[in-house]
Amino acid sequence: xxxxxxxxxxxxxxxxxxxxxxxxLIFALLxxxxxxxxxxxxxxxxxxxxxxxxxxxINLFGVIIAIFVGIGLVSKEIDKKTIYTIVSKPVPRYEFxxxxxxxxxxxxxxxxxxxxxxxxxxxxxxxxxxxxVLFKSLLLIFMELLVITAVALLFSTFTSSTLSAIFSxxxxxxxxxxxxLKTFGEKLDAISRGIANALYYLMPNLERFNLKGHVIxxxxxxxxxxxxxxxxxxxYTTLLLLTAAIIFQRRDFQ
Amino acid sequence: MDLRSEQAVHIDRLxxxxxxxxxxxxxxxxxxxxxxxHRGEVFGFLGPNGAGKTTTLKILMGLIYPSxxxxxxxxxxxxxxxxxxxxxxxPESPYFYxxxxxxxxxxxxxxxxxxHGAALAARIDYLLQLVGLPHVRTLQLRKFSKGMLxxxxxxxxxxxxxxxxxxxxxMSGLDPVGRKEVRDLILRLxxxxxxxxxxxxxxxxxxxxxxxxxxxxKGRIVAMGSVKDLVGHASASSVEVVVEGLGEEGVAHxxxxxxxxxxxxxxxxxxxxxxxxxxxxxxxxxxxxxxxISVTPHQSSLEDLFMxxxxxxxxxxxx
Numbered sequence: 410x411x412x413x414x415x416x417x418x419x420x421x422x423x424x425x426x427x428x429x430x431x432x433x434l435i436f437a438l439l440x441x442x443x444x445x446x447x448x449x450x451x452x453x454x455x456x457x458x459x460x461x462x463x464x465x466x467i468n469l470f471g472v473i474i475a476i477f478v479g480i481g482l483v484s485k486e487i488d489k490k491t492i493y494t495i496v497s498k499p500v501p502r503y504e505f506x507x508x509x510x511x512x513x514x515x516x517x518x519x520x521x522x523x524x525x526x527x528x529x530x531x532x533x534x535x536x537x538x539x540x541x542v543l544f545k546s547l548l549l550i551f552m553e554l555l556v557i558t559a560v561a562l563l564f565s566t567f568t569s570s571t572l573s574a575i576f577s578x579x580x581x582x583x584x585x586x587x588x589x590l591k592t593f594g595e596k597l598d599a600i601s602r603g604i605a606n607a608l609y610y611l612m613p614n615l616e617r618f619n620l621k622g623h624v625i626x627x628x629x630x631x632x633x634x635x636x637x638x639x640x641x642x643x644x645y646t647t648l649l650l651l652t653a654a655i656i657f658q659r660r661d662f663q
Numbered sequence: 664m665d666l667r668s669e670q671a672v673h674i675d676r677l678x679x680x681x682x683x684x685x686x687x688x689x690x691x692x693x694x695x696x697x698x699x700x701h702r703g704e705v706f707g708f709l710g711p712n713g714a715g716k717t718t719t720l721k722i723l724m725g726l727i728y729p730s731x732x733x734x735x736x737x738x739x740x741x742x743x744x745x746x747x748x749x750x751x752x753x754p755e756s757p758y759f760y761x762x763x764x765x766x767x768x769x770x771x772x773x774x775x776x777x778x779h780g781a782a783l784a785a786r787i788d789y790l791l792q793l794v795g796l797p798h799v800r801t802l803q804l805r806k807f808s809k810g811m812l813x814x815x816x817x818x819x820x821x822x823x824x825x826x827x828x829x830x831x832x833x834m835s836g837l838d839p840v841g842r843k844e845v846r847d848l849i850l851r852l853x854x855x856x857x858x859x860x861x862x863x864x865x866x867x868x869x870x871x872x873x874x875x876x877x878x879x880x881k882g883r884i885v886a887m888g889s890v891k892d893l894v895g896h897a898s899a900s901s902v903e904v905v906v907e908g909l910g911e912e913g914v915a916h917x918x919x920x921x922x923x924x925x926x927x928x929x930x931x932x933x934x935x936x937x938x939x940x941x942x943x944x945x946x947x948x949x950x951x952x953x954x955x956i957s958v959t960p961h962q963s964s965l966e967d968l969f970m971x972x973x974x975x976x977x978x979x980x981x982x
Contacts, residue, residue: 411779412777415775422762490754490758491760492726494752494759494772496725497724497725497752497754498747499745499776501744659728661728662726663681
């Protein structure tokens with residue numbers, strides 16, 4: 410465990426040196442802040458716009474950080490050959506992978522924390538009521554980030570950074586449209602429906618983590634539903650990490 | 664793991680085939696390689712670039728998997744996590760986490776071995792002193808020179824006080840002073856009873872350091888043994904004699920006894936095939952009452968053997 414922790418802290422330190430991270434963070438905060446301005450130009454429910462824009466920013470920038478920092482995590486270690494010194498130490502390969510994953514999760518947690526703080530400040534300034542469902546929504550956004558990070562990590566164990574980025578973004582988009590995939594399949598013949606259904610179950614159903622509608626319409630969500638969604642996210646993440654570990658265990662570092 | 668084992672490394676018929684390019688063309692990097700490194704010896708793994716040295720070391724370190732064959736480190740199969748506690752490894756032209764400072768860097772690797780607290784701090788102090796870098800404790804690795812990186816790399820390989828130290832090209836890219844320092848360090852480790860297995864293409868260093876060497880060409884071992892034996896086998900040593908003011912008559916006397924004669928500015932150089940003719944040549948020189956400038960026995964070096972083996976292999980594969 411100390412080994413995994415050392416590697417994740419080292420990864421966290423590494424990501425803090427990433428300039429991209431700060432640019433994204435500043436941009437996200439600007440976007441959250443801009444909702445103050447935009448709400449003045451809006452007719453109707455200004456609160457709704459602030460909440461919607463704020464949550465969407467946190468989600469979007471979180472995903473971008475997860476993907477663009479995540480894809481480099483392992484492939485950079487292989488390219489720069491730093492992995493040689495780790496694997497030759499008594500560190501099982503899966504521990505290395507897990508350490509890298511946790512390191513990025515810490516980075517995401519810190520970043521998300523800063524963005525959430527920004528959002529809360531805006532909500533406070535604009536006198537928008539802050540409800541419990543907002544925090545539930547934020548928790549699920551973070552759960553989604555954990556899944557996306559695992560996707561990026563999985564790809565980065567066997568392809569280049571560029572391909573990993575493309576694949577991870579594709580999975581993110583498909584993951585949010587997977588319900589459509591099922592609806593689409595129902596209109597097709599048996600074989601195509603089978604394929605569409607298989608894809609539906611194989612791809613992460615990322616819409617499940619989206620509670621923006623609930624927040625805006627002030628609808629609470631039950632604890633059982635929350636627990637189920639979180640279990641789904643954790644199970645999916647575990648599966649991704651397991652696959653990544655199996656691939657990583659077998660590969661040669663040339 | 665048997666720490667009393669006489670064999671630090673034992674490689675048996677190791678073979679590695681890489682698939683390269685789109686069509687997966689097969690390239691054999693290491694071919695039927697067997698060797699044994701005994702405990703406490705300095706073993707040089709020599710060969711030209713691309714001979715398969717790094718591939719072999721990477722297999723030993725569990726970075727790549729062999730296509731066939733096996734290897735043991737201290738009687739444990741490679742890849743065994745326990746055996747890695749006893750190994751220190753310096754990769755070729757190492758790249759490190761350049762955002763870490765010298766101390767953070769060593770601390771990180773120490774933690775991977777489960778070291779912590781005062782014991783780790785003391786070990787870091789000792790190693791920074793050992794590799795001559797006590798002043799870089801708070802300097803980021805990105806500001807290190809190549810020689811300094813190589814030395815901190817050796818320090819990270821020693822963080823766990825290993826029994827076996829594996830160094831991939833430890834002298835490459837270093838200036839003469841740096842190479843001397845690395846050589847001294849290796850000798851010091853040998854004095855501490857460690858086994859050192861290092862690859863190199865700098866033969867002079869190997870000649871000075873190694874108890875035994877093996878020469879690898881195109882993935883195959885072409886020569887193995889102690890430097891003395893190998894060089895002795897390679898060719899008999901020749902002797903060079905230089906004299907001043909020897910007349911044509913004297914030269915004519917000596918001619919049948921030597922291999923080659925070169926005259927320049929009143930001095931004449933004779934190259935003798937071996938020690939045997941030396942007395943005869945000196946008799947002629949004494950009789951002619953000329954000045955003897957020098958007598959130099961010319962030892963054939965590891966380099967001569969290396970060039971010969973590489974050349975022969977090249978010719979064999981072309982024919």
